[in-house]
Amino acid sequence: MTSLRQGVRYAVLLLITAVFVTPLIWMALTSVKTYADAQQDPPSWLPHPFSTYGYDAIINNTANPVLRWFVNSLLAASLHTLLVLITASMAAYALARLRFVGRKLSFALIVGTLFLPPTSLIIPNFVIAERLNWIDTLTVVVVPGAASAFGVFFLRQFFLSIPRELEEAAVLDGANHWEVFTRVLLPLSKPALANLAVLSFLTNWNDFLWPVYVLFSPERLTLPAGLGLLQGAYVTDYPVIMAGAVLASVPVLILFVVAQRHIIQGVSRSGLKG
Amino acid sequence: MADVIEVGAARSDAPPPAGRLRGRGVTERGHRATPYLFLAPYLVLFLVFGLAPILFGVWISLHQWDLQLPNRPFIGLDNYQDLFSSDSAIYGDWWSSVRATAIFTVLSVPLLVVVPLGLALLLNRSFPGRTFFRAAFFAPYVLGVAVIGLLWRFLLDANLGLVNRLLGVVGLPSDTPWVTDVPWAWVSLVGVTVWWTCGFNAVIYLAGLQDIPAELYEAAKVDGANSWDRFRHVTLPGLRPVLLFVLTTTILASANVFGQAFLITQGAPGEQTRTVVWRIVDEGLRDYDAGRAAAMSVLFALMLAVVSIVNFRLFRYRED
Numbered sequence: 001m002t003s004l005r006q007g008v009r010y011a012v013l014l015l016i017t018a019v020f021v022t023p024l025i026w027m028a029l030t031s032v033k034t035y036a037d038a039q040q041d042p043p044s045w046l047p048h049p050f051s052t053y054g055y056d057a058i059i060n061n062t063a064n065p066v067l068r069w070f071v072n073s074l075l076a077a078s079l080h081t082l083l084v085l086i087t088a089s090m091a092a093y094a095l096a097r098l099r100f101v102g103r104k105l106s107f108a109l110i111v112g113t114l115f116l117p118p119t120s121l122i123i124p125n126f127v128i129a130e131r132l133n134w135i136d137t138l139t140v141v142v143v144p145g146a147a148s149a150f151g152v153f154f155l156r157q158f159f160l161s162i163p164r165e166l167e168e169a170a171v172l173d174g175a176n177h178w179e180v181f182t183r184v185l186l187p188l189s190k191p192a193l194a195n196l197a198v199l200s201f202l203t204n205w206n207d208f209l210w211p212v213y214v215l216f217s218p219e220r221l222t223l224p225a226g227l228g229l230l231q232g233a234y235v236t237d238y239p240v241i242m243a244g245a246v247l248a249s250v251p252v253l254i255l256f257v258v259a260q261r262h263i264i265q266g267v268s269r270s271g272l273k274g
Numbered sequence: 275m276a277d278v279i280e281v282g283a284a285r286s287d288a289p290p291p292a293g294r295l296r297g298r299g300v301t302e303r304g305h306r307a308t309p310y311l312f313l314a315p316y317l318v319l320f321l322v323f324g325l326a327p328i329l330f331g332v333w334i335s336l337h338q339w340d341l342q343l344p345n346r347p348f349i350g351l352d353n354y355q356d357l358f359s360s361d362s363a364i365y366g367d368w369w370s371s372v373r374a375t376a377i378f379t380v381l382s383v384p385l386l387v388v389v390p391l392g393l394a395l396l397l398n399r400s401f402p403g404r405t406f407f408r409a410a411f412f413a414p415y416v417l418g419v420a421v422i423g424l425l426w427r428f429l430l431d432a433n434l435g436l437v438n439r440l441l442g443v444v445g446l447p448s449d450t451p452w453v454t455d456v457p458w459a460w461v462s463l464v465g466v467t468v469w470w471t472c473g474f475n476a477v478i479y480l481a482g483l484q485d486i487p488a489e490l491y492e493a494a495k496v497d498g499a500n501s502w503d504r505f506r507h508v509t510l511p512g513l514r515p516v517l518l519f520v521l522t523t524t525i526l527a528s529a530n531v532f533g534q535a536f537l538i539t540q541g542a543p544g545e546q547t548r549t550v551v552w553r554i555v556d557e558g559l560r561d562y563d564a565g566r567a568a569a570m571s572v573l574f575a576l577m578l579a580v581v582s583i584v585n586f587r588l589f590r591y592r593e594d
Contacts, residue, residue, distance in 0.1 A: 009396075013403075013407050016393070017411070020413060023426070023436075027421075027428075042443060043436060086315065088316060091317065095313070098308065099309070100306075109320075110320060110324075116575065119554070120574060120575040121324075121327040123331060123559070124330040124331040128326065128330065143319065147320050147322070149320070206417070207418070209555065213555055213559045213560075223420070227420040227424055236434060241428065242428065244424070245421045248417075253413070264412070264477055269481075
């Protein structure tokens with residue numbers, strides 16, 4: 001009886017898995033089909049013949065420089081992640097460990113913006129970015145997003161959970177705040193920093209709305225913004241569009257496989273703040 | 275959330291250990307300016323792109339602010355008035371986008387609260403393969419809206435899409451206009467969103483479920499509670515804070531829907547699936563009427579604030 005129940009359980013789980021994963025497999029399979037093959041009805045599951053048509057079309061494409069978009073996205077996401085780690089960890093240290101006038105107020109303001117949907121600031125942020133002459137540059141997709149309160153809040157909670165004894169020992173040895181921060185607290189916070197790094201990278205890599213409206217030049221686009229153009233240019237030429245989608249998926253899927261623990265942990269921890 | 279903050283605040287307020295005060299300008303262990311130096315890099319970002327835009331947005335909304343014109347006259351509440359007076363040019367478009375957003379939110383939120391809870395309960399007990407299934411359910415979420423938008427535009431294509439073709443194979447109608455007609459466009463947008471994000475909520479539920487003490491279930495079992503009773507009287511009450519978190523964040527996320535509609539239905543049919551966020555950015559950044567778009571943003575943020583407050587009140591009330 002228990003084995004029957006177990007069997008049913010696995011059958012249900014596999015069925016659900018199929019719902020989640022089949023579309024992704026279909027994307028990958030279509031990306032290596034020919035145009036004619038992708039149009040077949042009923043559809044052929046496996047590519048016949050196997051073709052690099054879709055990838056050829058996007059790789060040597062001057063109107064839609066997909067590889068350039070890929071590099072832009074990689075640069076933007078990496079720089080953004082670095083910026084978030086540095087600024088958020090320093091601010092979180094001040095808020096978690098230091099006493100100063102205005103601490104409560106600044107923390108309240110920062111946390112308050114967690115409840116504000118970022119889309120409601122998009123118009124003023126555009127005007128501000130324009131005044132800084134950042135529109136249509138890499139900077140505009142790297143910097144403004146780092147104002148998010150999430151990283152500061154996330155790291156502050158983690159720092160508060162670390163016992164102070166080690167830091168106090170370092171102070172007795174004559175360490176100043178910067179040394180305590182970089183040599184004691186940060187090494188102890190590696191898991192949380194890794195969580196935040198992976199989540200920041202994912203968020204920036206996948207960001208769509210902001211890049212679509214602040215980047216214009218074809219050679220400056222990030223991959224998600226560029227994919228929108230690709231859809232417009234290739235309409236129903238699905239192997240080409242799916243090749244672009246695969247290119248945008250591969251880095252994050254690799255990241256997911258390698259750093260799954262950090263993504264799941266990061267999401268769980270962000271939920272526990274509720 | 276309040277609990278966590280209180281605990282943190284109480285801790286940092288603890289008096290410094292005796293004998294560490296070193297005189298003027300130097301506190302506990304370091305210079306008075308030190309905390310501000312640690313805070314400064316983030317604070318600059320926060321002030322310029324987090325706090326200033328809130329006030330600046332309100333300021334812009336009080337002006338006739340064309341991004342392409344140097345002159346931006348103050349017009350008081352005219353931009354807001356336009357949104358409420360049925361003879362203004364924007365009235366129809368604005369309220370149609372509010373309607374689209376409301377439809378999407380009302381349809382998607384219940385599914386995004388309930389389906390992930392079901393998945394989390396399926397994965398809660400430890401069994402071989404659990405990590406694999408959790409990863410599989412979560413996988414779509416790591417892809418951006420651009421990827422899933424392109425992918426589902428393809429899968430839902432009335433002629434070439436896998437969905438209609440599979441329906442045809444099993445003998446069901448195979449010509450449903452999934453992305454070009456209502457109500458199908460709503461089914462598509464909601465379905466894709468559930469597929470895309472329910473793994474995220476499931477992971478949050480899982481973390482919440484792990485925090486419910488096993489003894490409570492044991493005690494309930496001893497009292498003769500069946501599995502439904504245990505779900506109602508142990509699981510649900512134990513999950514209440516997590517449920518509130520999921521509900522609040524999901525409402526906000528759904529109300530801010532943009533990419534799915536932009537890429538999958540592309541607003542069709544007509545402009546019926548054009549959402550508020552899309553309307554705001556188009557008005558402000560494509561048609562350059564930043565004043566009106568800012569007024570829409572402020573009004574929209576207020577609407578969401580009201581929803582969130584009602585949400586909190588309802589849950590707190592039930593708790594008493």
